Amino acid sequence: MTPAARMAAAIGVLDRVLGGLPAEQALLRWSRASRFAGSGDRAAVRDLVYDALRRRNSLAARGGSLSGRGLMIGHLRDAGLDTGAVFTGQGHAPLPLTEDELGAGHDGEVPDLPDWLLPHWRDALGERADQVARAMGQRAPVWLRVNPLRGSVTDAIDLLAAEGIEIRQDARLATALCVTSGERRVAQSRPYRDGLVELQDLSPQLACAQLPLAAGDRVLDFCAGGGGKTLAVAGRQAGLRLFAHDADPGRMRDLPLRAERAGVDVEPMQHPQGHFDLVIADVPCSGSGTWRRSPDAKWRLTPEALAALIATQAGILGRTAGLVSPGGHLAYMTCSVLDEENDLQIDAFLARHAAFSRVARYLWTPIEAGDGFFLSLLRRAA
Ligand SMILES: C[S@@+](CC[C@H](N)C(=O)[O-])C[C@H]1O[C@@H](n2cnc3c(N)ncnc32)[C@H](O)[C@@H]1O
Numbered sequence: 001m002t003p004a005a006r007m008a009a010a011i012g013v014l015d016r017v018l019g020g021l022p023a024e025q026a027l028l029r030w031s032r033a034s035r036f037a038g039s040g041d042r043a044a045v046r047d048l049v050y051d052a053l054r055r056r057n058s059l060a061a062r063g064g065s066l067s068g069r070g071l072m073i074g075h076l077r078d079a080g081l082d083t084g085a086v087f088t089g090q091g092h093a094p095l096p097l098t099e100d101e102l103g104a105g106h107d108g109e110v111p112d113l114p115d116w117l118l119p120h121w122r123d124a125l126g127e128r129a130d131q132v133a134r135a136m137g138q139r140a141p142v143w144l145r146v147n148p149l150r151g152s153v154t155d156a157i158d159l160l161a162a163e164g165i166e167i168r169q170d171a172r173l174a175t176a177l178c179v180t181s182g183e184r185r186v187a188q189s190r191p192y193r194d195g196l197v198e199l200q201d202l203s204p205q206l207a208c209a210q211l212p213l214a215a216g217d218r219v220l221d222f223c224a225g226g227g228g229k230t231l232a233v234a235g236r237q238a239g240l241r242l243f244a245h246d247a248d249p250g251r252m253r254d255l256p257l258r259a260e261r262a263g264v265d266v267e268p269m270q271h272p273q274g275h276f277d278l279v280i281a282d283v284p285c286s287g288s289g290t291w292r293r294s295p296d297a298k299w300r301l302t303p304e305a306l307a308a309l310i311a312t313q314a315g316i317l318g319r320t321a322g323l324v325s326p327g328g329h330l331a332y333m334t335c336s337v338l339d340e341e342n343d344l345q346i347d348a349f350l351a352r353h354a355a356f357s358r359v360a361r362y363l364w365t366p367i368e369a370g371d372g373f374f375l376s377l378l379r380r381a382a
Pocket of ligand 1: 225312316
């Protein structure tokens with residue numbers, strides 16, 4: 001496909017997304033109907049769609065309308081490219097710009113967030129609000145976590161380099177590697193297949209590095225999903241007894257294979273009982289910290305959905321409180337930057353649970369780390 005044909009395809013996909021179809025489904029529908037498209041075409045159309053969704057409001061303003069065409073016109077103008085060279089109507093290229101389209105659009109700054117969310121965003125991030133919002137408009141880098149149970153950081157760096165994957169180490173955490181080239185080769189690479197490296201953003205890695213762990217500790221990952229946090233803590237401390245639970249056990253279907261690849265023993269628990277030295281509650285959330293990776297979710301979040309998530313989080317906190325040993329810890333995590341899901345949620349929990357106190361609190365953002373990620377570490381009195 002020519003670059004112009006790819007852009008025409010992206011316009012069609014974006015119109016479907018703006019009509020209400022989730023981005024992944026819209027892309028899948030297009031790629032099923034476009035057997036002629038190769039993997040490079042699919043990747044390029046996907047990039048155009050995701051880049052446009054990350055900066056939906058500002059590109060629509062530049063392009064003059066919130067439509068597939070408006071977004072792609074905005075995308076070209078933003079990059080300083082000539083719309084006339086792409087919108088030619090020749091072959092599979094989009095039709096030339098109309099008189100109205102030629103006259104529409106402005107380049108003033110427009111926040112790339114839903115209007116209803118702006119006050120929440122500003123309350124949570126204060127003077128950093130605009131900077132973090134802009135950072136959410138950029139693509140997220142790929143981060144890897146070296147699994148010390150399978151080899152050293154040097155082994156990982158050398159083996160990745162041998163497969164053309166270049167990295168840069170994070171100064172704060174030696175096991176956190178940012179991929180600087182060869183991202184698309186990671187999932188097929190030997191260190192990944194052998195469990196020496198896992199895909200994990202920097203911020204949750206930094207969060208897991210703050211958890212108090214000692215050999216012999218019983219650790220429960222209460223919202224385990226694919227087990228990212230379970231595997232990360234297993235890599236930090238030998239001799240842990242690890243238990244994984246999820247309200248939807250189907251979400252843990254990949255965990256046995258991932259754990260085996262990583263050399264980690266994890267016991268699934270359908271009905272957690274008893275006490276644990278550390279309970280990790282990596283709760284379902286708005287994902288507002290990860291909107292660089294899933295920008296579609298930013299526009300799909302509603303006040304009602306946020307309220308429902310906040311209620312679920314409060315319920316999980318209440319349930320997990322009873323599972324923490326006296327003197328043990330509860331690690332509450334979200335990949336959100338919103339106060340309602342973070343500090344306000346914890347303030348309300350502490351007001352209801354006098355036995356707990358706050359030991360530490362972190363909010364990472366793309367400005368100084370990776371995705372937006374929150375950790376509140378609470379201790380139950382002995
Ligand atoms: C943010 S995801 C967890 C991601 C996972 N910890 C990881 O690192 O890959 C939240 C998980 O919470 C689970 N969940 C939702 N409601 C729950 C509840 N009431 N109790 C336990 N788990 C719940 C969801 O099924 C989902 O897998």
